[in-house]
Every structure is written in C-alpha cells, then in structure tokens.
Amino acid sequence: MPIHIEAKAEEVADIVLLPGNPQRAEYMAQKFLDDPQLYTDYREMYGYTGTFNGVEVSIQTTGMGVPSIGIMLEELKMLGAKTLIRVGTSGALTEDLDQADLIIGQSAATVGTTINQLDQDITLAPGADFELIKNLYDSAVNLDMPVHVGQIATSDYFYGKTDDYTEQLKRLADRGVLAVEMETAALYNIAAKYGLRAATVLTVSDHVFSQVRADKEKIQQGVDRMTEMVLDTVTK
C-alpha cells in the first residue's frame, strides 16, 4: 500500500478524475457516481471509486501544486491507474475567455521549476493524450459548451514569487498561453514517464490581469457541467 493513498490496487479504477480540492472530490463522487466507495481519507485527500455509465471510475483529490499532485500521481501509478484526467479551475490570461468557459490543456508550460527537476538535462514538452482530448473536445462541442484547446501554464505560485510575476504571466499570454493553474505540467510529465494517458480540463474561475473572480455559484456550475461531460466521455 502506498504511503499517502491508503488503498489496495483493486480499489482504484483504471480511469481516475483528479480534482485538487478534497471537498470537491467528495461532492463529485456523491453527485455523479453510482455506489461511490471511499477508499482513502488519509490527510483528507479523499479518493472514491464508483461507476458512471456502468464503468468503474475513481475520483482522487490531488491537493494544490506540483509537489502534492506529484505524490498522488506516483501512488496512482503504483495502484495501476491508466487514464488520468485533471478537472480543475484556472485563471484566464486573456479576456477572450469567459467565466466558466472550458479549457482543454493541449500542453503545459511551467512558471517555477519544480517539475523540471525530474529531467534536468532535457527539456520535455509533455502534452495531453490526443485521443482523450479529441473526444473531450467533441463532447463539449456537441453539448454546446464554450470550449478552448491550447497551451496552459502550470505555476508553482498562486500569488507570485516576485513583483515580476504579472510580467511573467503577460509574456505567457503574449505567446498564446490561455490560462494558468498549478498542477498540469506534473500530470503530463509523470504520465509521459510511465506511458499513461492524461488530459486536463479546466473551468475559468478568474481573470488574472483584471483580478475578477467568478462567484462561487458560477464556479460550481462550471465544475458540475465539466465533470459530467468528462465522466460521460471517458466511460462511453
């Protein structure tokens, strides 16, 4: 049994959704899964397995940031998980995106270097699994959900390391990066290391430069629609 996810391999499904927030993991499992069973609550990093469309799915909390999701991903790999989909929120780097729009992360740039320590002498460009993001994109379009596919940035900082943080994010925005969050580069990097399928789907919770944040209800609605779409797509 791994150290942080207190589960046996048979308790974790091949397909795992990855929200950052433990309360959100619990809520998603209760709302969307049939017969959800809690398999770990160590450090309140709740993990549940249930079914959707009759297919086994787990929902595992990752916590915030690269070090936390890194632990969870290594342990999910030990437990036999094969398809990993992060479902989270992000700060938009462009006013072309609206609150609660969906973003599918095709690739993840980094601000901060934690994940780049894995392979210091080479620069990987790990991206999402193509078939997974194609299916997710098609589902979103079929459901008339506003959806954008492109590069996102994974930052080690929420508030920034220095006064230059906004300038760093502006440079990313100038290069077409859609949004910032804190986990996907680790997901794509670790998935590449083990040959796992990975994708990230995000809902826009805030606009970084104007510092406008969607209200809690709007974020909740965005997360709900996104979760249902992701679950339906990966279990079809």
Ligand code: ADE
């Ligand atoms: N997740 C949601 N909004 C974010 C932001 N502005 N920066 C980093 N991660 C985020």
